[in-house]
Amino acid sequence: xxxxxxxxxxRERLEALMIDHRxxxxxxxxxxxxxxxxxxxxxxGTLAVRAGEEVEIDLARVGPGEWVGEVALLxxxxxxxxxxxxxxxTLKILSSEALARFGQQDPKGARLLxxxxxxxxxxxxxxxxxxxxxxQGERPTLTEAPxxxxxxxxxxxAVGGQDPR
Numbered sequence: 001x002x003x004x005x006x007x008x009x010x011r012e013r014l015e016a017l018m019i020d021h022r023x024x025x026x027x028x029x030x031x032x033x034x035x036x037x038x039x040x041x042x043x044x045g046t047l048a049v050r051a052g053e054e055v056e057i058d059l060a061r062v063g064p065g066e067w068v069g070e071v072a073l074l075x076x077x078x079x080x081x082x083x084x085x086x087x088x089x090t091l092k093i094l095s096s097e098a099l100a101r102f103g104q105q106d107p108k109g110a111r112l113l114x115x116x117x118x119x120x121x122x123x124x125x126x127x128x129x130x131x132x133x134x135x136q137g138e139r140p141t142l143t144e145a146p147x148x149x150x151x152x153x154x155x156x157x158a159v160g161g162q163d164p165r
Contacts, residue, residue, distance in 0.1 A: 002065045003041050003092075005116055010109030014102050018092040023085045030083035036072040038095035039117075045089015051081040060127065061086070070117045070124075073099050 003011055018041070023029060029047065030036040040047070042064055049060040049068055059081060062068045068083055073096050094102075103110035 002067060002116075004065060006109065006112055010106055010112060013106045013109055014094070014113065015092065017098040017102055018094050019098075020090065021093055022090050023088065025085055025088050027085040028082060029085060029091075030069060030072075030079045030081070032080065032082045033078045035076065036069050036079045036083075038093050038098070039067055039069045039073050040083065041067045041092045041094065043090040043092065045091070046086040047089075048084050048086050049081050050084060060124065064089075067120065070121050072096065074114075074117060074121075 003014065006014065021040075023045065029040060032051065040062075042062055044064055047062040047068060048058050049062065050056045051059055060068070062083070069079075071077075072079070073094065076096060099110070099113075102113070
């Protein structure tokens with residue numbers, strides 16, 4: 001799912017509210033535990049979504065036409081994972097303020113975008129859950145995973161049958 005899934009008239013209004021950003025290889029675009037700038041829509045280049053402190057786990061790769069940071073738009077607060085540029089590239093940023101303006105200017109487009117964001121989050125959660133359940137060897141086990149912060153530790157704990165608190 002991506003911005004291109006919106007009908008052109010809605011996509012053009014949305015893109016007019018977004019900020020262009022060039023990124024360098026190795027640049028940390030979202031840092032776990034900090035409030036992200038918003039939704040990142042990759043135009044060129046590749047990003048890695050990573051979680052964990054002592055042992056980092058690559059949760060996803062994000063490339064052209066894809067986005068990351070949906071939670072920042074729907075539930076402001078600290079990021080549960082970091083996003084690092086694997087290559088140089090360009091992206092667009094949609095802040096929660098810009099999303100609110102989009103909702104005022106184009107309510108139908110905002111509803112369609114919210115539906116796309118929800119589907120994207122559901123797909124990402126399914127993917128991460130599958131990865132958590134399949135890790136072996138040098139990867140954290142379900143009993144080690146609650147050392148991580150945020151919703152990911154609660155997910156690990158729930159899967160492992162432990163109290164996350």
